[in-house]
Amino acid sequence: MSLNVGVLGHVDSGKTTLTRALAEVASTAAFDKHADSSERRNTVDLGFSSLTVANRRLVLIDCPGHAGLIKAVLAASTVFDMALVVVNALSGIQPQTSEHLLLCSIICPERVIIVLNKIDLVKEEEVSITFLSITLPILKTVYGLIVAGRSSGVPHYDVQRRDSSPGRVSQAKESAVSIRRPS
Numbered sequence: 001m002s003l004n005v006g007v008l009g010h011v012d013s014g015k016t017t018l019t020r021a022l023a024e025v026a027s028t029a030a031f032d033k034h035a036d037s038s039e040r041r042n043t044v045d046l047g048f049s050s051l052t053v054a055n056r057r058l059v060l061i062d063c064p065g066h067a068g069l070i071k072a073v074l075a076a077s078t079v080f081d082m083a084l085v086v087v088n089a090l091s092g093i094q095p096q097t098s099e100h101l102l103l104c105s106i107i108c109p110e111r112v113i114i115v116l117n118k119i120d121l122v123k124e125e126e127v128s129i130t131f132l133s134i135t136l137p138i139l140k141t142v143y144g145l146i147v148a149g150r151s152s153g154v155p156h157y158d159v160q161r162r163d164s165s166p167g168r169v170s171q172a173k174e175s176a177v178s179i180r181r182p183s
Contacts, residue, residue: 009086010094
C-alpha cells in the first residue's frame with residue numbers, strides 16, 4: 001500500500017529541493033520542468049515522485065507555494081494521506097505557510113510533519129531563537145487543534161546541520177511509515 005504525501009509551504013521554502021533529496025523515483029515533470037518554473041523560479045505545477053521506506057511506497061506530491069496557485073493545492077489535497085509542511089528558517093511563517101497549515105488541519109490533522117528547512121543558513125548563535133520563533137506559533141496552532149479534538153499532535157524533527165541530518169531524516173521517515181491510511 002502507498003501513502004500520498006503532500007509537500008507544502010510558502011514560495012521558496014525549499015519544497016522541491018527537499019522532495020528531490022528524498023525521492024528515489026520521479027515523474028517526468030516532478031522537479032519544476034515546466035517553462036514557467038524556470039522563469040518564475042517557483043513550482044507552477046504539481047510534481048510527483050516517490051520513495052520506499054520499510055517496504056512502503058510514499059508518493060510525494062510537490063505542491064506550488066504561490067498564492068495564485070492555491071486551487072492546484074486544494075485539488076491535490078483531496079488525495080493526501082499525510083503532509084510535510086516546509087518552513088524556511090530564514091523567513092519564518094509566511095502567508096501560504098499559514099494557509100497550508102490550515103488546509104492540513106482540515107484534511108489530515110493527525111498526519112502532518114513540520115520541516116524546518118534552511119536552518120543551516122541561520123547564524124549558529126541565532127538557531128535556538130529562530131527555532132522557537134517559528135515553532136511556537138505552529139505549536140500554539142497545534143495545541144488549539146488538540147483542544148478542539150482535531151489532532152493528537154504533530155511530530156517535528158529539527159534537522160539543523162548536515163552532519164546530524166541523516167539520523168533525523170530517518171526518524172521522520174519511520175514516523176511517516178507508521179502512519180495508517182484513514183479508513
